[in-house]
Amino acid sequence: MASQAKPQILSDLSCLRYLALFLLLSFHVASGAGGTWNLLLQNVGISSMHSQLLYNDRVIMFDRTNFGPSNISLPDGACRDNPNDLVSKRDCTAHSVEYDVASNTVRPLTVQTNTWCSSGGLTPDGTLLQTGGDRDGERIARLYSPCDDNSCDWTEVDNGLAARRWYATNHVLPDGRQIVIGGRNQFNYEFFPKTNAPNLYSLPFLVQTYDKGDENNLYPFVFLNSDGNLFIFANNKAILLDYSKNTVVKTYPEIPGGDPRSYPSTGSAVLLPVKNLEAKIVELEVLVCGGAPKGSFNKAYREKTYVKALDTCARIKLNEAKPQWLVEKMPRARVMGDMTLLPDGHVLLINGASSGTAGWECGREPVLHPDLYHPDKPVGSRFVPQNPSAIPRMYHSTAGLLRDGRVLVGGSNPHAYYNFTGVLFPTELRLESFSPSYLDAQFSDLRPSIVIPPNTVNYGQTMRLWFRVTGKVKSPVKVTMMFPSFATHSFSMNQRLLVLDHVSTRRMGIWNYEVRVMIPTSVNIAPPGYYMVFVVNQDIPSEGIWVRLQ
Ligand SMILES: *[C@@H]1O[C@H](CO)[C@@H](O)[C@H](O)[C@H]1NC(C)=O
Numbered sequence: 285m286a287s288q289a290k291p292q293i294l295s296d297l298s299c300l301r302y303l304a305l306f307l308l309l310s311f312h313v314a315s316g317a318g319g320t321w322n323l324l325l326q327n328v329g330i331s332s333m334h335s336q337l338l339y340n341d342r343v344i345m346f347d348r349t350n351f352g353p354s355n356i357s358l359p360d361g362a363c364r365d366n367p368n369d370l371v372s373k374r375d376c377t378a379h380s381v382e383y384d385v386a387s388n389t390v391r392p393l394t395v396q397t398n399t400w401c402s403s404g405g406l407t408p409d410g411t412l413l414q415t416g417g418d419r420d421g422e423r424i425a426r427l428y429s430p431c432d433d434n435s436c437d438w439t440e441v442d443n444g445l446a447a448r449r450w451y452a453t454n455h456v457l458p459d460g461r462q463i464v465i466g467g468r469n470q471f472n473y474e475f476f477p478k479t480n481a482p483n484l485y486s487l488p489f490l491v492q493t494y495d496k497g498d499e500n501n502l503y504p505f506v507f508l509n510s511d512g513n514l515f516i517f518a519n520n521k522a523i524l525l526d527y528s529k530n531t532v533v534k535t536y537p538e539i540p541g542g543d544p545r546s547y548p549s550t551g552s553a554v555l556l557p558v559k560n561l562e563a564k565i566v567e568l569e570v571l572v573c574g575g576a577p578k579g580s581f582n583k584a585y586r587e588k589t590y591v592k593a594l595d596t597c598a599r600i601k602l603n604e605a606k607p608q609w610l611v612e613k614m615p616r617a618r619v620m621g622d623m624t625l626l627p628d629g630h631v632l633l634i635n636g637a638s639s640g641t642a643g644w645e646c647g648r649e650p651v652l653h654p655d656l657y658h659p660d661k662p663v664g665s666r667f668v669p670q671n672p673s674a675i676p677r678m679y680h681s682t683a684g685l686l687r688d689g690r691v692l693v694g695g696s697n698p699h700a701y702y703n704f705t706g707v708l709f710p711t712e713l714r715l716e717s718f719s720p721s722y723l724d725a726q727f728s729d730l731r732p733s734i735v736i737p738p739n740t741v742n743y744g745q746t747m748r749l750w751f752r753v754t755g756k757v758k759s760p761v762k763v764t765m766m767f768p769s770f771a772t773h774s775f776s777m778n779q780r781l782l783v784l785d786h787v788s789t790r791r792m793g794i795w796n797y798e799v800r801v802m803i804p805t806s807v808n809i810a811p812p813g814y815y816m817v818f819v820v821n822q823d824i825p826s827e828g829i830w831v832r833l834q
Pocket residue numbers: 354355356357377
């Protein structure tokens with residue numbers, strides 16, 4: 285910042301003007317409005333194709349078991365023998381790891397069957413339920429319960445599923461079960477744990493949204509609505525499903541332009557932060573971004589022609605009498621991007637490419653710049669481009685929020701093996717974090733820190749949080765609550781940010797405050813489980829705390 289040119293500038297300007305200019309420049313430089321990237325680990329051993337944060341700040345990651353040796357050995361010198369494996373009949377490497385945020389280390393985990401292109405979510409006690417995969421793993425359910433002493437590992441449940449689930453989507457239900465929807469050649473849904481017959485429920489919507497040749501309806505975007513029904517988006521269409529009666533209660537208009545947004549024309553989607561949680565009808569709004577024009581997958585796959593990705597988002601209010609999509613232009617085209625909700629209520633668009641589609645070798649032109657989206661600003665001023673990473677995150681990359689407010693980014697292996705040479709985009713073992721600008725040191729006096737966190741909260745309860753801020757507190761502070769999501773294939777399943785109804789904010793002493801907020805009364809608004817709770821002062825979030833809602 286202190287440059288040799290300063291004295292000359294000084295000689296040309298009055299001191300006052302120079303000072304003003306200096307302040308302006310130094311603010312611009314230090315503000316870091318574009319966020320900061322950090323390389324966390326050079327090598328986590330596997331490609332982070334699927335990832336889930338647990339309540340003990342460990343992140344479970346896994347890829348697939350049948351595409352050759354990874355770069356991390358199985359625990360205790362174990363090996364996996366599988367005569368049906370496509371590549372290694374005997375594989376002594378791991379295909380799942382646990383990343384510990386606090387120590388920035390990984391340890392290998394054991395999956396025996398193929399987890400490729402599967403789905404998952406957290407149960408009310410914080411166990412990760414993962415469902416399906418390919419071949420020997422297609423009907424397996426796997427459970428992973430967090431532990432702090434590195435003793436835990438996967439448990440696999442044979443025939444945990446009624447049907448093969450490959451490229452399906454899970455959603456956590458208000459009663460703590462999970463619904464598993466679709467997947468390749470599965471035009472139906474089921475529940476985990478399995479119900480008695482019929483344990484498969486047909487879903488004609490997945491037939492209606494199936495594009496011959498390209499599919500374009502895999503990994504549907506699913507969100508739990510405030511009325512207990514499920515919003516399901518696939519390809520370019522959406523419905524509201526009463527899963528308990530297996531009836532479609534509402535059909536939404538087709539997304540304007542009609543281009544597909546689901547795998548392999550992979551866009552992404554989030555439920556925007558949910559507010560006014562005790563309203564008679566709680567309004568939910570979904571934002572869908574990016575994707576690829578119809579036919580792009582086959583052009584990439586067969587003709588090696590990489591069509592420009594879509595550069596639009598569209599958002600829709602689920603509970604309006606006549607819901608309409610509002611289309612907005614993104615700063616750039618993006619396919620295979622991830623969308624991550626941040627604790628301050630903004631949305632981060634990150635990863636992906638600007639041409640081609642999902643699928644091995646099908647993407648081109650990596651998008652290195654994330655974009656921040658401010659849902660409450662006027663149309664046209666919602667996107668703020670962020671600083672770029674140096675690492676392409678193509679097919680099979682993931683992104684997810686950590687409790688400290690950073691976004692963890694990993695994965696990318698756009699081809700079928702762990703090739704590090706001789707391919708356009710090598711398999712990516714590096715783990716990075718993106719720190720949005722709210723983590724900049726210049727905001728440390730505005731950043732709340734929560735003292736005396738509660739552990740367990742109940743529905744309808746008033747939650748009291750004590751926090752400290754050394755700078756100015758603008759009342760009312762916001763308290764947000766985030767359900768940790770399962771990320772794969774550019775979609776974060778179960779991702780949900782609630783802005784809790786504010787009751788009061790009181791000053792309790794010099795720097796000390798108490799905020800009271802309402803925990804929602806409805807399980808449809810907040811399914812049971814562990815949430816990260818943040819206090820947000822003027823868009824600067826505290827580090828989160830884990831709270832169990834029951
Ligand atoms: C991982 O890669 C490093 C560096 O290439 C290599 O030395 C090591 O043997 C590899 N480990 C495994 C388990 O493949």
